[in-house]
Amino acid sequence: MLYGRTTEQERLEQLVAGARAGCSGALLIRGEAGIGKTALLDWIAATALRDDGDDDRELRILRVTGVEPEADLAFGGLVQLLWPVQDRLNALPEPQAAALRAVLGTGHEERGPDRFLTGLAVLTVLADLAEDGPLLCLVDDAQWLDQATAEALLFAARRLAAEGVAIVLAGRDDGFVAPGIPELQLSRLNFEDSSRLLADRGRAPALRSQIITESAGNPLALIEFDSARRDQPHQHAPLPVADRVFSAFRSQIGKLPERTRLMMLIAAAEGRGDLPLLLRASELMGVDLGDLEEAERTGLMYVMDGTVTFRHPLIASATYQGSVLARRIAVHRALAEAAEDPDCRARHLLAVATGPDHDVALELAAAAGRARGRTAYAAASGLFRHAARIATDHGRRASWLAEAAALALTAGHAAQADRLAVEAQELADDPAVGARIASVRAAVVFELGDQSEAARGLLARAGGTATPETAALLRTAAVYGWLAGDGDAVRAAAGRLAAAGGADPLVEGLERLCDDDAARGVPLLARFLEGRLDAPDTRAVDEQAVRMFTLTCGTVLGDDEAALDLAAAEVRWCRSQALIGDLPYALDILSRNQVLAGRHRDAEAAVAEAEEIARDTGLRRRLVRLGAVRARIAAVEGDAQRVRELADATPAALRTGVDCARVLLDLGLGDFDAALTRLDPPPPGPDRYTWLSLSTAADQVEAAVRLGQPERAEAAMRHFENWARAGTRPRTAATTAPWAQAVVLRCRALLTDRPEHYTQALQLHEKGGRPFERARTELLYGEWLRRARRRNEARDVLRSALATFERLKAEPWTRRAGAELQAAGEHLVTARLLADNLIDRLTPQELQVVRLAKDGSSSREIAAQLFLSPRTVEHHLYKAYPKLGVGSRQELVLLDLT
Numbered sequence: 070m071l072y073g074r075t076t077e078q079e080r081l082e083q084l085v086a087g088a089r090a091g092c093s094g095a096l097l098i099r100g101e102a103g104i105g106k107t108a109l110l111d112w113i114a115a116t117a118l119r120d121d122g123d124d125d126r127e128l129r130i131l132r133v134t135g136v137e138p139e140a141d142l143a144f145g146g147l148v149q150l151l152w153p154v155q156d157r158l159n160a161l162p163e164p165q166a167a168a169l170r171a172v173l174g175t176g177h178e179e180r181g182p183d184r185f186l187t188g189l190a191v192l193t194v195l196a197d198l199a200e201d202g203p204l205l206c207l208v209d210d211a212q213w214l215d216q217a218t219a220e221a222l223l224f225a226a227r228r229l230a231a232e233g234v235a236i237v238l239a240g241r242d243d244g245f246v247a248p249g250i251p252e253l254q255l256s257r258l259n260f261e262d263s264s265r266l267l268a269d270r271g272r273a274p275a276l277r278s279q280i281i282t283e284s285a286g287n288p289l290a291l292i293e294f295d296s297a298r299r300d301q302p303h304q305h306a307p308l309p310v311a312d313r314v315f316s317a318f319r320s321q322i323g324k325l326p327e328r329t330r331l332m333m334l335i336a337a338a339e340g341r342g343d344l345p346l347l348l349r350a351s352e353l354m355g356v357d358l359g360d361l362e363e364a365e366r367t368g369l370m371y372v373m374d375g376t377v378t379f380r381h382p383l384i385a386s387a388t389y390q391g392s393v394l395a396r397r398i399a400v401h402r403a404l405a406e407a408a409e410d411p412d413c414r415a416r417h418l419l420a421v422a423t424g425p426d427h428d429v430a431l432e433l434a435a436a437a438g439r440a441r442g443r444t445a446y447a448a449a450s451g452l453f454r455h456a457a458r459i460a461t462d463h464g465r466r467a468s469w470l471a472e473a474a475a476l477a478l479t480a481g482h483a484a485q486a487d488r489l490a491v492e493a494q495e496l497a498d499d500p501a502v503g504a505r506i507a508s509v510r511a512a513v514v515f516e517l518g519d520q521s522e523a524a525r526g527l528l529a530r531a532g533g534t535a536t537p538e539t540a541a542l543l544r545t546a547a548v549y550g551w552l553a554g555d556g557d558a559v560r561a562a563a564g565r566l567a568a569a570g571g572a573d574p575l576v577e578g579l580e581r582l583c584d585d586d587a588a589r590g591v592p593l594l595a596r597f598l599e600g601r602l603d604a605p606d607t608r609a610v611d612e613q614a615v616r617m618f619t620l621t622c623g624t625v626l627g628d629d630e631a632a633l634d635l636a637a638a639e640v641r642w643c644r645s646q647a648l649i650g651d652l653p654y655a656l657d658i659l660s661r662n663q664v665l666a667g668r669h670r671d672a673e674a675a676v677a678e679a680e681e682i683a684r685d686t687g688l689r690r691r692l693v694r695l696g697a698v699r700a701r702i703a704a705v706e707g708d709a710q711r712v713r714e715l716a717d718a719t720p721a722a723l724r725t726g727v728d729c730a731r732v733l734l735d736l737g738l739g740d741f742d743a744a745l746t747r748l749d750p751p752p753p754g755p756d757r758y759t760w761l762s763l764s765t766a767a768d769q770v771e772a773a774v775r776l777g778q779p780e781r782a783e784a785a786m787r788h789f790e791n792w793a794r795a796g797t798r799p800r801t802a803a804t805t806a807p808w809a810q811a812v813v814l815r816c817r818a819l820l821t822d823r824p825e826h827y828t829q830a831l832q833l834h835e836k837g838g839r840p841f842e843r844a845r846t847e848l849l850y851g852e853w854l855r856r857a858r859r860r861n862e863a864r865d866v867l868r869s870a871l872a873t874f875e876r877l878k879a880e881p882w883t884r885r886a887g888a889e890l891q892a893a894g895e896h897l898v899t900a901r902l903l904a905d906n907l908i909d910r911l912t913p914q915e916l917q918v919v920r921l922a923k924d925g926s927s928s929r930e931i932a933a934q935l936f937l938s939p940r941t942v943e944h945h946l947y948k949a950y951p952k953l954g955v956g957s958r959q960e961l962v963l964l965d966l967t
Contacts, residue, residue, distance in 0.1 A: 070269070071112055072288070073262030074105065080253055081113040084235045085120075088203040089128070091940075093229030095236040097211070097247045100255030102383055103289025103314055106239035109255075110207045113237065117205055126202030133206075135213030135240075137382065138340030142416055143445030144172045145341070146218030147191070150206070157197055162933045165190035171443045185685075187217070187444065188224025189936050195225060196938030199233040206236045210382055212244025216480070217445035223247055227685055228937055231944035249684065257286030266291055283313070289381065293317045318387035321369065328360040330388070331396075333370065336361075337389040338400045338420070342376040349407035354400065398423070412436050415452070422459045430460040434469060446480035449473075454489060467496035474509045483513045503530070504542055511549060512613070520553035528561050540571050547576040548614040556583035556754030573597075575615070582625075583754045585788065591626060591795035598622045598631065620658040624665075624760045627793065627806030629838050633662040640675075644934040653679040653695075660698045661760050667840035667877060669702050670906075674913035678935070693719055697726025697761065704734040705841060707881040729761035736768045737881035744772035745781055757788060763809075767842075770816040771849075779820050786816055808838035815846045824853055831866075844873035848886050855893045863893040876906065908966055910952040916966075918945040919953070923961040 071078065077098070084094050098106050110132075117128050133150040155173055158166045168186045198204050208214070208222065226236045227249045238247060258266070263281045264274075266288065272280070272295055284290035293314050322330060335350050336342070351357055361377070364370040371378045379385040389397065398421055405417035415436035422429045437452035453473035460466040470493035478486035490509045497503045507530035515523035527546035531539035543562040550558030563580035566572050574593040581590030601619050620639055623632025636659035643652040656679035663672035676695050683692045696715045703711040712734050716727045728748055735744035748765065756762060766782075766789035773782035793809035811833035818826035827850035834843040847870035854863035871886040873879075908916055914935075921931045928939040928946075935942070950956055953964060 071105070071108060072266045073258045074109065074112075074255075077109060077253060077255065078112065078116075081109065081237065082116070084237065085113065085117050085128075085203070085205060088199075088205065088233045088235040091231055091233045093199075093232045093234045095226040095229060095238070095250050097245070097250045097252045098237065098239040098255060099242055099245075099252055100239075101242055101287065103287045103381070104255045104257065105288045106255060107209055107381075108288070110209055110237060110239055114205070114207060128203045128205060129198060129201070130205045130207065131198075133208050133214075133218075135208070135210035135215075136340040137210075137213045137386070138338065138416070140213050140215055142215055142412060143440040143443060143448035144187070144215065144217045144221075146208075146214045147172055147187070147221055148174075149341075150208075150218075150222075151191070151194065154194065154198060157194055160197055161190060161193050162929070165193055165933070168444075169194070185220070185224055188221040189933075191221045192225035192228050192936075192938055193932065195229075195234045196232040196932075196940050199940065202233075204232075204234045206234065208236070208238040211238045211240035211247075213382075214245075215445070216447040217440075217443075219245070220447075223250065224685060226250060228941070230938070230941040232938050232940040258288060258291070259286065262286075263291055267295060270295055287314070289383075290314050315383055315387055318369075318381075318384050319391045321367065322384075322388055322391060325363050325367070326360070328356050329363045330392075331400075332356045332358075332360040333364055333388045334392050334396065335400050335404070336370065336377045337379070337385040338397065338417075339404055340385075342378050344372070344375045344377055346404065346407055346409075346413075347377055350400070350403040353403040353406060412439060419455050424459065425461045426459045427461045430456045430465070433459075434465075437469075437472075441476060446476045447482065450476035450480060450482075450485075450489075457493075463496060464499060464502075467493050467499065467502050470496065471502050471505045471509070475505065478509055478512055483517050487513045500536065500539075504539065507531075507542055508545065511545065515549055515553075515614075520549065521555040521558060524550035524553060524555055524558035524562070528558060528565075531562075531565065533565065536569075540566065540569075543571075544573065544576055545614045547579055548618045551579045551583075551618065551755045552614075554754060554756045556752075559583050559755070574600075575618070579755075582758055585757070585791070587792045587795035591792070594622055595626055595628075598626065598628070602631065602635070617654065620655065621760070624658075624662065625758050627763070627809045629662060629665055629806070629808070633659075633666060636662050653683040656682075657695055657698070660695070664698055664701050665760070665764075665839055667873075669705070669877060670908045670913075670916060672698055672702065674916050677913040678917070682936070693723050694726075697730065700727040700730035701733070701761065704730040704737065705877055705879045705882075707734065707737055707879070709734060709738065725756065725759065726761050729759075729765045732765050732768050732772075736772050737879070741772040741775045745769055745776070745778075750784055758792070763789065763792065764842075767812050767816055771819060774819045786820070789813065789816070806838070807833040807836040808842055811846060812842055815842075815849060818853075819849065822853075824850070824857075827853065840873050841877060841879070844870040844877075844879075844882070844886075847873075848882065848889065851886070851893070852889055855889060860893045864890060864895050867893060867895070878909075907953055907964060911949055912945075915945050915949040915952075918942055919949050919961060920966060922946060922958050923964070923966060 080096065084096055087094050098109060100106050114130055114132070117130065131150055131153070133146050135146060139145040151169065151173065155169075158169050158173075161169070164186060169190045172187060195204060195206065211219065214222075222236070222238075226247075229236070238245070238250070240247075260281060263284070263286055264277050267277045267280060268274075270292070280291060280294050284294050290313065294317070322333065325333075331354060332351060335347055335354065335356070339347055339350070348358060351360075358372070361370060361372060365372060369380055369384050371380065379388075401417040401420035405414045405421060408414040408417060411432070415432050418429045418432055433452050433456035437449045437456060440446075440449035440452060450473045453469045453476065457466045457469035457473065460469060470489055474486045474489035474493060477483075477489055486509055490506045490513070493506050494503070494510075497506055507527055511523040511527045514520070514526060524546045527542045527549065531542045531546065543566050547559050547562035550556070550562065559576070559579050560583055563572070563576045566576055575597040578590045578593030578597060581587070581593060598619070601622070620636055621632075623629065623635055636655060639655040640652065640659050643655050656675045660672040660675035660679070663669075663675060676698050679695055680692055683695070696719050700712050700715045703715065712727070712731055716724060716731065719727050725748075732744050732747045735741070735747060766785040769785045770779075770782040773779050790813050793806065793813045811830040814826040814830035814833070818824065818830070827846065830846050831843075831850065834846060847866040851863045851867035851870060854860070854866070867886055867890045871883060871890060874883040874886055911919060917935055918931055921934065922928075926934070928942040931937070931942045932939045946958075953961070955961055955964065
């Protein structure tokens with residue numbers, strides 16, 4: 070019976086009821102040791118099974134308990150959870166099935182390169198199990214789960230929606246973090262409930278108050294102090310509650326026979342309750358299973374179904390910590406000798422090593438390699454770190470620490486990666502190891518700190534001359550410098566490479582653009598981009614920084630089609646390989662190009678997905694950068710409040726993209742002076758070639774002309790024209806930027822009042838690209854034609870402009886085009902409604918699901934691409950059908966969803 074937990078019990082019952090109704094949910098129960106977390110899990114398990122008789126489909130329970138000694142054992146918790154249902158792996162998509170086979174040790178595959186694939190596989194398994202009936206997953210002592218298991222479970226839990234899965238996690242107050250999961254904090258029992266508990270244990274009323282006072286309402290303390298009072302009526306212990314409970318357990322253990330204490334120590338050191346291993350180790354230590362009889366009789370331990378279990382984790386801790394070091398080492402040595410699993414053996418060898426040990430270090434490094442192969446990067450990092458600590462070889466220590474740093478960064482622990490890299494740097498003599506360390510430190514700084522400092526750190530490490538080891542550092546430094554807007558860093562990297570005869574088109578092209586030499590810089594980058602397009606497999610070997618720039622290279626060149634194709638291909642690659650950690654950046658670049666292509670709803674869907682994954686993977690900086698896309702859409706639509714909110718939420722150092730969107734908003738709303746003064750002209754360098762800075766030049770030209778001060782935009786116009794002209798020169802890449810040439814001609818028409826520039830611009834617009842820019846050209850030409858009293862011609866181009874503005878929901882521009890049409894003699898409905906597009910009726914995720922379903926993908930295939938469960942995919946489809954006026958997938962094929 071539970072006391073004082075009515076509210077908590079109701080919350081758990083609601084969660085299970087939701088699962089029975091097909092709605093998934095997760096809950097984290099928090100509280101101090103002994104507060105009753107495990108009791109609540111036991112209660113909901115028993116209650117759910119007892120209530121199962123009225124349901125047509127049987128509820129299933131999966132359960133896992135974190136074990137403190139296994140906190141560094143990669144996927145130990147996931148093995149415990151999924152071992153009973155491993156037969157369901159064959160139904161998974163092959164990459165996911167391979168991932169879980171590697172985790173469970175039932176296959177020969179190594180995991181792919183992304184640590185979140187396991188989470189996706191767990192989600193799919195749970196959803197598949199829920200097809201047979203509601204599923205309840207109970208996770209106890211979550212604070213002791215290994216990180217790989219915790220990441221996988223939380224990734225799955227945050228994506229549950231319509232599967233019929235309930236996940237309940239229980240963890241201590243300060244030991245487990247689960248962002249995005251609702252929490253339930255357990256408080257201590259009040260006097261009345263504490264008194265009821267003691268009364269049911271037969272404690273007389275007169276003796277209850279002192280026990281309640283000493284226990285402070287902690288249920289476990291109430292029980293243990295009550296038991297202790299029966300044995301030692303006058304015991305007093307002015308310690309904190311948890312310490313007093315711990316002391317009480319140590320006192321009970323101390324009264325047991327020595328052989329029993331030794332057998333308990335073996336079980337505490339082993340941690341998993343693996344009876345065969347315990348028996349093999351105990352035989353080496355001269356004890357056996359019969360020596361546990363006293364521990365079982367006193368209720369400290371249980372042996373059931375081939376598993377040895379302590380009644381409470383504090384008993385295991387008291388057993389282990391109450392033993393002397395020499396005995397603990399002897400026990401771990403026996404467990405290592407008895408272990409059949411090499412990872413289990415390595416864990417116990419680590420506890421044995423008290424100083425440098427070459428053989429143990431090698432075994433730990435081998436275990437680290439296996440963990441890395443299963444993408445348990447945090448565990449692998451820890452094992453390499455431990456191997457380095459006891460290594461006897463100086464070079465191996467540096468190499469293993471460097472690998473530990475790189476893996477910590479991959480696992481998302483940037484600060485820890487930096488500390489390990491600093492430690493490795495002090496030991497590294499090998500240039501290759503030194504280069505790897507420098508790359509790790511630069512990546513940490515780029516992601517979390519001053520991005521320019523990342524480039525300068527690599528330059529410092531590379532030294533004054535380029536060698537094979539430092540050439541890659543210099544290339545990465547140039548890219549980091551470009552992405553950070555640090556032209557000096559780009560020039561320094563390019564100069565050193567050129568001096569060593571190692572110039573490459575990427576770095577040289579970036580250097581030329583930093584000096585505003587677009588005529589030579591653009592062709593060099595075009596040559597680099599062509600090489601990338603011809604060799605798509607370079608993503609397997611390239612430095613991450615260079616891959617990042619490749620995705621933006623098409624935009625820098627004005628080659629929207631190539632940029633969109635590259636970004637879409639990268640997103641498809643990430644989806645097919647379940648590279649969830651890389652996906653937010655790819656989606657970010659894709660969304661930028663979708664905005665430029667006039668596909669605003671697609672861009673919003675990409676941003677929404679990128680934001681969700683960035684939150685799940687801890688890529689907080691990505692969340693901030695995504696604001697520029699939303700700001701651009703809001704500016705086109707004239708949503709001033711939304712643009713202001715995004716500007717307020719963006720740090721000043723990252724606000725350039727949002728400020729560029731505000732320039733467009735100012736222009737659309739007729740605030741021309743603000744449009745001109747909103748941004749200071751960027752100095753020569755990378756900031757002049759961002760995806761929004763290039764577009765803003767034309768906005769400033771129009772604002773200056775509207776103010777009658779065209780000279781204020783001369784610099785912006787000159788820079789834009791030089792860049793656009795470079796795109797028409799013969800080069801190796803078979804693409805040009807007709808939209809850019811068209812915008813140059815539009816600006817010239819504004820500045821010179823020569824209409825032939827408008828007609829030439831519209832001819833170039835016919836070649837495609839950037840529909841919003843085409844509509845703006847049509848609007849300006851229509852205005853010129855109306856002023857020239859050529860109303861029939863004006864109406865033709867203004868109708869086209871109005872149609873595009875309406876499709877883009879560009880409300881300020883729609884009003885302006887409508888007013889011009891009326892002035893040109895067109896009769897329009899005064900309150901003309903914006904065109905109703907089918908896709909505007911859908912949420913971003915519904916749009917993604919519907920588009921894939923329309924293309925013929927099955928629910929399972931869609932789920933694998935969008936990192937959802939098949940049941941959630943069906944849920945989104947059934948919500949979308951009524952909005953679209955259809956009733957099946959077959960009818961989707963007939964719809965225009967562009």
